[in-house]
Amino acid sequence: KNEVEQSPQNLTAQEGEFITINCSYSVGISALHWLQQHPGGGIVSLFMLSSGKKKHGRLIATINIQEKHSSLHITASHPRDSAVYICAVVRGQLTFGSGTQLTVLP
Amino acid sequence: DTAVSQTPKYLVTQMGNDKSIKCEQNLGHDTMYWYKQDSKKFLKIMFSYNNKELIINETVPNRFSPKSPDKAHLNLHINSLELGDSAVYFCASSQAGTGISVQFFGPGTRLTVL
Numbered sequence: 001k002n003e004v005e006q007s008p009q010n011l012t013a014q015e016g017e018f019i020t021i022n023c024s025y026s027v028g029i030s031a032l033h034w035l036q037q038h039p040g041g042g043i044v045s046l047f048m049l050s051s052g053k054k055k056h057g058r059l060i061a062t063i064n065i066q067e068k069h070s071s072l073h074i075t076a077s078h079p080r081d082s083a084v085y086i087c088a089v090v091r092g093q094l095t096f097g098s099g100t101q102l103t104v105l106p
Numbered sequence: 107d108t109a110v111s112q113t114p115k116y117l118v119t120q121m122g123n124d125k126s127i128k129c130e131q132n133l134g135h136d137t138m139y140w141y142k143q144d145s146k147k148f149l150k151i152m153f154s155y156n157n158k159e160l161i162i163n164e165t166v167p168n169r170f171s172p173k174s175p176d177k178a179h180l181n182l183h184i185n186s187l188e189l190g191d192s193a194v195y196f197c198a199s200s201q202a203g204t205g206i207s208v209q210f211f212g213p214g215t216r217l218t219v220l
Binding site for chain 1: 139146148150154161194205207210211213
C-alpha cells in the first residue's frame with residue numbers, strides 16, 4: 001500500500017462544476033504539497049500546507065493533520081484546469097501520490 | 107526569465123552509455139532536487155542537495171550521481187544506462203530545506219534508452 005493515496009484517479013467534470021480531489025496519507029508528516037502537471041508535462045507547485053487552509057484564486061487546499069487527509073478544491077472549474085493534480089507529503093523526503101487526472105469539458 | 111532550466115530536453119541513447127543532464131536555477135535557492143517520473147507518470151525523488159547536505163533516496167542505483175559545481179547547478183550523471191532508466195527526469199529547487207518550502211520545477215528531460 002502506497003504511503004500516499006489519492007482519489008479519484010480520474011475525474012471528468014463539466015465547466016463550472018465544483019471539484020474536490022482527496023489525498024490521504026498513513027505517516028506523520030511535516031508538510032504536504034499540491035502540484036499540477038500540465039498536459040505538456042510541466043509541473044507547477046500550487047500549495048504547500050502544514051496546517052489549516054490556503055486559497056489562491058479559484059483553488060483552495062485544506063489539510064487535517066489528525067485525520068491525515070488533505071483536499072484540493074477547484075471552484076467554477078474551467079477547461080484550462082484540465083491537468084494531473086499530484087499530492088506529495090514531506091517526511092524527510094517527498095513521497096508522491098499517483099495523481100488525479102482531471103478533465104473539464106466545455 | 108527561466109527560473110529552473112534543464113538541458114537537454116530530449117535525450118536518446120544506447121544501453122551502456124554514460125550521459126549527463128544539466129540543471130540550473132537562477133532563483134538564488136539553497137536546495138535542489140532530482141525527480142524521476144516513470145512511464146506510469148509516478149514521481150519519485152532521487153536526490154535533494156544543498157551546500158551542506160546530500161540526501162539520497164536509498165532506492166536509487168549508484169549508477170546515478172548528482173554533481174553540484176556551485177549553488178545554482180545540480181547536474182545528474184548516469185553511468186551504464188539501462189532500459190529501465192527511460193523516464194522523464196525533473197530538476198527542481200526551493201528556498202530552504204528538503205520539502206519544507208515551495209518547489210520550482212524545470213521543464214523535464216525525456217530520456218530514452220534503446
